[in-house]
Structures are given as structure tokens and as C-alpha cells.
Amino acid sequence: MSRNPRFFTRTRSSAICAILMASLAAPLLGGCFVGAVAGITAGSLAAADRRTVGTQVEDRTLQVKAESAIRESFGESVHVNATVYNRQILLTGEAPDETTIRNVEARVATLPNIRLIVNDIQVGFKSSLSARSNDAFITGKVKASLLDAQDIFANSFKVTTEAGVVYLMGLVTEREANRAASIAAGVPGVVKVVKVLELISEAELSRLSATPNNGSAPVENGPR
Known part of the structure; x- marks a missing residue:
């Protein structure tokens, strides 16, 4: 059956708008609203996620546990975000001194099922609400730009921003990593792009692309 380019373009445009809406709302509104907006894009993009469904759930759980542990242990003295992909935790934000930064990492390291911690917390005052909104x-904008690109799968990447520094996470080939970094670097407001990526071979990419995501329903051609 032929692909309907008009439908594809409209779906892509709707997803881009939803991403930008969720990004604008994130620092200002509760998680329920943001989750509802983000859910608009989830169905169309989930198939491109190279993690198994089980790993995706595990990552979300680990992120909640990490941020809860940081909040309970350090309260308002720090502003730290934990971003998780494939059981790797990226820590970004601000803390008052190097000792606190090390203590935050040590606290997160006590959580189970972590493969790696990448600590990029900076010494400094906590960022303002306007700075976080800008991030x-x-x-x-980076997510929308990746989604708009025709030669990579946007949902193979996880994107987070701190003080204008964009971090890219994901299971990608070197070609995809370089392409995504180039796209992100061209977005207005981006100070630097940091690749926190797991590289896979083109052969591994082909294998992952041919294998249905665990937990996904089978897809068949319609009756003829």
C-alpha cells in the first residue's frame, strides 16, 4: 500500500507543535498537563525507541528514584536534574561546591540497576525560573529539529538542556550521532552540544530496526 505523504507531513507537524507546547509548559505547570501534551507524540514516536519497553519503564522508574533521593537528601540547596537512558544517569544542574557535587553522585550511586553515572553538575547558584524555561x-526546539530531519529517527535520542548546553543521549550509530549533534548545534540559543551516547554499528542498527520492540503488538499487512 502506498504511503500518504500528506498524512505523514501533517502528523510530523502536529508532533513538532506538541513538543514545543510541552517544552514551554514544563517549567510552569504540573506534570499531569505536560504528560498529557507529550502523550500526543508518544504513539507516533514510540516505535523508533531502540530500548525495550521494559528498559523504558526501568529508566523512568530510575529517574523518579534518583530525583526523589536528591530532593530528600539535599532539599533546596541544589538544583539537579537526573536524565536516564538505558540505565545510564546524566546529572546536570548546580550545587554550591565540589563536595556537594560528589555527595549527590554518591547518593545516586546507591540506587540499584545503574550502569553508569555521568556527572556534569556545575558549581554555582541555582538557575532562575526564566533560565530553566529557556532551557x-x-x-x-532541538527535539522539533530532530523530528523534522528526514535522515534520523528523532526518538532514538533523549535531549536535555542546562544553561544552554544541550545533552544528547541514545543508542545510535556514529553517523546518527554526528548528524544529530550538527542539527542541535544549529539551533538558536544552544551554547554547546555534549554527546552522552552509546554508539552501535550500522549492522546492529539494522538488527534493531528489524526486531519489533519488546512488548509491542505485531504488525501485519491488511487483508487483500
């Missing part, structure tokens, strides 16, 4: 908007 969220940059993240949305």
Missing part, C-alpha cells in the same frame, strides 16, 4: 524551550 526547556531550547530542548523543545
Whole structure:
């Protein structure tokens, strides 16, 4: 059956708008609203995620546990975000001194099922709400730009931004990594792009692309 390019373009445009809406709302509104907006894109993009469904759930759980542990242990003295992909935790944000930064990492390291911690917390004052809103908007623009690209799968990447520095996570080939970094670097407001990526071979990419995501329903051609 032939692909309907008009439908594809409209779906892509709707997803881009939803991403930008969620990014603008994130620092200002509760998680329920943002989750509802983000859910608009989830169905169309989930198939491109190279993690198994089980790993995706595990990553979300680990992120909640990490941020809860940081909040309970350090309260308002720090501003730290934990971003998780394939059981790797990226820590970004601000803390008052190097000792606190090390203590935050040590606290997160006590959580189970972590493969690696990448600590890029900076010494400094906590960022303002306007700075965080700007970071969220940059993240949305980067995601939208990746989604708009025709030669990579946007949902193979996880994007987060701190003080204008964009971090890319994901299971990708070197070709995809370089392409995504180039796209992100061209987005207005981006200060630097940091690749926190797991590289796979083109052969491994072909294998992952041919294998249905665990937990996904089978897809068959319609009756003839």
C-alpha cells in the first residue's frame, strides 16, 4: 500500500507543535498537563525507541528514584536534574561546591540497576525560573529539529538542556550521532552540544530496526 505523504507531513507537524507546547509548559505547570501534551507524540514516536519497553519503564522508574533521593537528601540547596537512558544517569544542574557535587553522585550511586553515572553538575547558584524555561524551550526546539530531519529517527535520542548546553543521549550509530549533534548545534540559543551516547554499528542498527520492540503488538499487512 502506498504511503500518504500528506498524512505523514501533517502528523510530523502536529508532533513538532506538541513538543514545543510541552517544552514551554514544563517549567510552569504540573506534570499531569505536560504528560498529557507529550502523550500526543508518544504513539507516533514510540516505535523508533531502540530500548525495550521494559528498559523504558526501568529508566523512568530510575529517574523518579534518583530525583526523589536528591530532593530528600539535599532539599533546596541544589538544583539537579537526573536524565536516564538505558540505565545510564546524566546529572546536570548546580550545587554550591565540589563536595556537594560528589555527595549527590554518591547518593545516586546507591540506587540499584545503574550502569553508569555521568556527572556534569556545575558549581554555582541555582538557575532562575526564566533560565530553566529557556532551557526547556531550547530542548523543545532541538527535539522539533530532530523530528523534522528526514535522515534520523528523532526518538532514538533523549535531549536535555542546562544553561544552554544541550545533552544528547541514545543508542545510535556514529553517523546518527554526528548528524544529530550538527542539527542541535544549529539551533538558536544552544551554547554547546555534549554527546552522552552509546554508539552501535550500522549492522546492529539494522538488527534493531528489524526486531519489533519488546512488548509491542505485531504488525501485519491488511487483508487483500
